[in-house]
Amino acid sequence: MASLADRFNINAQLEHLQAKYVGTGHADINRFEWNVNIKRDTYASLVGHHSLSAYHAIAENESIGRTKYSFLQNMLLPCGLPPEKEEEA
């Protein structure tokens, strides 16, 4: 049986992870937050892998510089506006 102290400890560890690694989930994560996180990761990866930026640049017929910039811009609101907070029931 885990003691109360342990449970605190696990929570503390989780908090530590959440602070250290952006995007670490939590028990009450909603669909929107999860999606936003995935999309930001994706955009960061597209910017980081030059060949993926080039792939998109060819499809859109834009320069790679412009493509990378628009990926970064998209990271602000990757999934549109957040949903209204539901009142605590």
Next chain:
Amino acid sequence: MHLYNLTLSRPSAITCAIYGNFSAPKVHEIVVARGKVLELLRPDDAGKVQAIHSTEVFGIIRSLTPFRFPGAQQDYVICGSDSGRIVILQYSKDKNCFTRIHQETFGKSGCRRIVPGEYLAVDPKGRACMIAAVEKSKFVYVLNRDNDARLTISSPLEAHKGSNLCYALAGLDMGFDNPVFAAIELDYAEADTDPSGEAASEAQKHLTMYELDLGLNHVVRKYSEPIDNGANMLIPVPGAGDGPGGVIVCAENFLIYKNVDHAEVRAVIPRRSSLSGERGVLITAYTSFRQKQTIYIFVQSEYGDLYRVTLDYEQEVVKELRIKYFDTIPPAASICLMRKGFLFAASEFGDHSLYQFSSLGDDAADAGVESSSASLMETDEGYQPVFFDPRPLTNLEPLDRLDSLAPILDMKVANLADEEIPQIYATCGRGARSTLRVLRPGLAVTEMAVSPLPGNPTAVWTIKRSAGDEYDAYIVVSFSNATLVLSIGETVEEVSDSGFNGNVPTVQCQLLADDSMLQVYPGGLRHIRPDRRINEWKAPGRKTISQATTNERQVAIALSGGEVVYFELNPQGMLVESEKREMGGDVACLCVAPVPEGRTRCPFMAVGMYDGTARLLSLAPDTTLKVLSTQAVGATPESVLMLDSPQSGREGTDEGAGSGALFLQVGLVNGVLLRTEVDRVTGQLSDTRTRFLGTKPPKLFAAAVRGERSMLALSSRPWLGYSDQGKFNLVPMSYEALDYAAGFCSEQVPEGFVAVAKNSLRVIALERLGEFFNQQSLRLRYTPRKFVIHPDLKVLAIAEADHAAIPLAQREDLKQAAADAAAAAAMEADQQGGGEAAAQAAAAAAAAAAAAAELVGPEMGEESAAREEQWGAPKGEPGQWASCVRIVDPVSLQTTHCIEMADNEAALSVCLVNFDSHPEHGTLLAVGTAQGLKFYPREAQNGFVHLYRFLDGGKRIELVHKTPVEGVPGALAAFKGRLLVGVDSLLRLYDMGKKRMLRKCEYRRLPTRVATLHVAGSRIYVGDSQESVLFMKYKKADNQFYVFADDIVPRHTTATLHLDYDTLAGADRFGNVFVSRLPPEISAQVEEDPTGGKYAAETGLLGGAPNKLRATNTFHVGEAVMALQRAVLQPGGRELIVYGTINGAIGVLYPFTSREDSDFFQHLEMHMRQEHPPLLGRDHLAYRSYYFPVKDVVDGDLCEQYPQLSADKQRAVAEELDRTPGEVLKKLEDIRNKLV
């Protein structure tokens, strides 16, 4: 199946380029990142860019920056990569490679959001560097020198800030105050939690300064101020006495000068007048350079326009910021301004260029458009824009071009030109810079001169006038009964005063060490002393000289009957016969190497005998002509050559086991070349390697390549053997068969060959050494999407399409140009006057008018193509497409027909099809087009399949009819006399009708979009654009499709290749290559099942198919693979898989033939991982398993780095493998020779 991956031609795209002095002080060089390859380039005096060193790093290079200590004269390279480490490299001139000085780990590997590596900046005074991630993380490392002037690195100082995106990073010039780094940041925390959208609309980019307090050793966020929301790049401005300091912020449409406590100075970026008002102008590359008190800053926009930026300042106050249109070159990933007035532009797509400045654009005559902060006008709709029209190059002159295949969009291997080996056809490039390139393995050769000779010569030599001369003076050509001596000067002409006997054929000629010349002819030796006295030595009795070999001091001749006579040059300048020997058989060939530096003679002579042996004779004084060793070579040797191996005896090249060895090369009459190592002391022969060169017996010649003695082997095609980075390379030259050759050196051709072929004398030179393929190219109009080869008519059909481009019919600029040309022609004709001329003028004007009415593509004319390439095609609206279908004759490499698509259709897929129902049409060309395709979200108004019939033996095509398909036809395939079309996520079978095609069958439940289609029997292999591959079956009785097997992992398929009935190779856009196979028992079961697995298909699990494919091989190539092909790249070679990537690399996957080989290379790879970890600190195994664990693929690129290990490490690795280093090298060479 076990595969061996080998990159044949490294990626040719450049992702990042930096300028500095890397190998030595005052040597101006460029370090470029080519995705996964790091390369050092150096423009030579003639302005040709030479690749000095190139190494694969097994990781993704994301950012590079040069770093230099104050007062130092050489730069280090700091690399940001996907390894989660910062790596500092130094170029070591002795070892000719990059050495890692420091490697500090700070995070996880991979291109992640919060792991730094994307941005790098250094303090201009060389005290610190900052490395940043796209989000949150920033680390500062303090760099210093220790007592021995070695670079030291501190532990990292954090400057993180959560939920902050970083757009750019720069190190500010603070003189010797604390280092400051500037970043463009955007905080998204509020926008994420505000459902009203108010926070998002108010989100503001900030310019943030981070100060590194060197005293306290910590970083503070010193200053943060709002900045234009379009900001995307920072350009640091020199400060501390050399300039005002601070930073220029590049934003969409603006450049803004910013500094702490300094008012914002803003100027608009001049824009092209043809640009639509909705498009911004974004700066994507910059370069700056300070010379004395002048600061040169050049920026390039996304459209390729170069601007010069000038700051007017007093002390530290900037008064005016001016932006002047400078010139237009293709958009670049990086531009580097170099000393000597060079500008290196690493193009995003297509060939890279080196330019020279012809002016700096500041003379009054230059009427470039300029915008200034002083004349900035604010109106109701924002700031008043400044317009310009792009012009031909005025301030820059192109000097050199570096070929780049990037991006390869489709590739096929076929032998359409009926050559010995198939050619690779690759469609490359984008937009107006698109090309079709024909690649042939081999060195590109430039033909400098060809002149006919009277009769067929038998041999040719070049000879200098004296040993100290730089250039050759004479070309000696021997015929079967005469000798011709040509002198090399401004022109090449015959001379008779050379002292050579012109009435006899020549066997050999040589300039001796005392500047006398020697002519060996069948009747004897003719020794022409420097004072033109002639000494003759007559062959004894009725014997003639059949073979001869010479160097500066030694002469050996073989007389008919098998006697070898050896002469040496004595100090009095006389040739003295010193030994004679019966060989006991006729001598086929002889060779003596040049006298090694500092010695009086070469100790060995090689003799090839008609009895099928090669012998090594000693030339040492006490054992002259004694046989040291004999090798049975299995056939009559045609030619022998002694060659020193790579870079022996040079300082600092002790690494590499092969170096310092002497090799005996023997060309046999059966076309095989043997290469045997010779012990330098005892003359024993060991370690023989063989290579088949061609159908003619190889004749071997020595010639200088890059200043080193190399080998030219002439078989049914010429080959060059030379040393490159410690390895001996034997590569074919792309040139016709030659009969005899010699090295050639003149003022115009510093390093070339003179050769005879039939009755012509040719002077040829090599272009870029080290390029694996030589290329021919044909310009295309738009980005090529797909192409097919008609196997019978031998023509190519290419589908080209560009998004946001203006179709030809609406190109007002081209119409204008054509009309102008017509007017000019008419004018010219008018001026000529007269009756006949007037008639001609009318005809010309009519023709020109017709041309104007029916526009030809800009790629058709040299001038218009050059302009289009320089300026780029004009931009259209999103959703507007320009597209065409082109028929190309691959042999003459010419467009024979080109059809421009109308109605905003974009040709995206092609295939050849024969309809069983309409056999009278023969083979038709099916082209899938999408109408009004838009992205984000992806939608199309309609889709069509056009059917074309070939006319005039494939020269032209004619539309039969077109059929709407209500979606994007992503892939087409001929299937059982009908046409399969993948329309978005549907698969449809069409048959031909009179007016249109008729729908026969449909399958609606494919996961995403059909990307590729292959068929075999009744099976259909579908590559889905997100869900890997699916195996389908068509049941004729029920007229139904069903999926009977699919994959268990999602893959964004870009290309697939059908290997056999159960096996498919594929590639995804993340850079993985895989081979998937249906297990044989399942395959049999599906075949045997009377329902064909149809009912089983309906009982699949969770919407998937009942059977699953097994991945037999997976491998991460490192960049998106766009095309896969099966091919045999060498006569009699094995079939292998060839792939082409988006960065322009071409590689192969070779299936091992034996378990032994596969085991050996697997073990070698394992040891290489241990002993030679990748340069940028990425773990090799992890890299090759980037997305999926690597399976049964050995990385030949890593194995091939074995010669770069130090000698003792090589020995250790070889011992572990129970072999000698020589054997390991031989294995590596063998497998490469098997491939190509």
